[in-house]
Amino acid sequence: MAKTAEDNGAPPRHATQTDRGAAPRTAASPPRRALVTGASAGIGAAFARALAARGHALVLTARRAERLDALAAELRERHGIDAVALPADLADPQAPARLLAELQRRDLPIDVLINNAGYGVPGTFEASPWQRHADFIQVLITAPTELAHRLLPGMRARGYGRIVNVASLAGHLPGSTGHTLYAASKAYLIRFSQSLALENRARGVHVCALCPGFTYSEFHDVTGARALVSKMPRYMWMDADTVAAQGLDAVERGDVVYVNGRVNRAIKTLFKLLPDDLALKLIARRSRDFRVLD
Known part of the structure; x- marks a missing residue:
């Protein structure tokens, strides 16, 4: 099996960093490079644009090659940064290893990992076949975990790394009827991020679980929930650009878990204070307001 990017033996490209912050960068230093999954639309594309505006080189991955190519070209022209599109379907268990092997082949070390790829499976658990x-x-749990594992040694060796695992407010709430695995997968990303952050903060690697609530994107069109969620009040919604910018600021500060928006933070706090039985009953009554159950 081909060696992955973090094992290529290349000398560190960046000055080392202590647990008190990164060493100053010089004009000769190459730009940090970020890998963004699910970059073809929504929050992923917003992360790509925000990172490019901050001077990062980019590797963009998602299934839709044409969209990736168009975004990479846009960001190269607008910001003068290096942007590479590497289409991949993370539902394929071999995709993360192939992606990392290609990064090694092209000598593209990754300093920032944005684990954003995701979607929802509408309906109840038994309504979909097991393969779905x-x-x-694979996409929401295994792939982001594997990418972090494969890229982390290189980040630690260079004394600098940023990992953002895009979770959700749903990961802080009881599971709902319908979209059975969604909240569970996001809760996993939150706990995974917490442990990973504690293990690596002394080595200059920041890890953050980003937890947006309702965000304007294609997510609800893909799941067939657009008509439902459009009935939600406007104050419940945020735009993808704001979510991504807040996520980058949060990981840079060293925040381990960041919930976007005051309304979402209030909801998280409320459900944390409620008895479990009452919280579950409340979610059960409201599931049809934002989940496709059939």
């Missing part, structure tokens, strides 16, 4: 659930678990 298996693909979901």
Whole structure:
């Protein structure tokens, strides 16, 4: 098996960093490079644009090659940064290893990982075949975990790394009827991020679980929930650009878990204070307001 990018033996490209912050960068230093998954639309594309505006080189991955190519070209022209599109379907268990092997082949070390790829499976658990659930678990749990594992040694060796795992407010709430695995997968990303942050903060690697609520994107069109969620009040919604910018600021500050928006933070706090039985009953009554159950 080909060696992955973090094992290529290349000398560190960046000055080392202590647990008190990064060493100053010089004009000769190459730009940090970020890998963004699910970059073809929504929050992923917003992360790509925000990173490019901050001077990062980019590797963009998602299934839709044409969209990736167009975004990479846009960001190269607008910001003068290096942007590479590497289409991949993370539902394929071999995709992360192939992606990392290609990064090694092109000598593209990754300093920032944005684990954003994701979607929802509408309906109840038994309504979908197992393979659909298996693909979901691969994309939302296994792939981001594997990418972090493969890229982390290089970040630690260079004394600098940023990992943002895009979770959700749903990861802080009881599971709802419908979209059975969604909240569970996001809760996993939150706990995974917490442990990973504690293990690596002394080595200059910041890890953050970003937890947006309702965000304007294609997510609800893909799941067939657009008509439902459009009935939600406007104060419940945020735009993808704001979510991404807040996520980058949060990981840079060293925040381990960041919930976007005051309304979402209030909801998280409320459900944390409620008894479990009451919180579950409240979610059960409201599931049809934002989940496709059939």
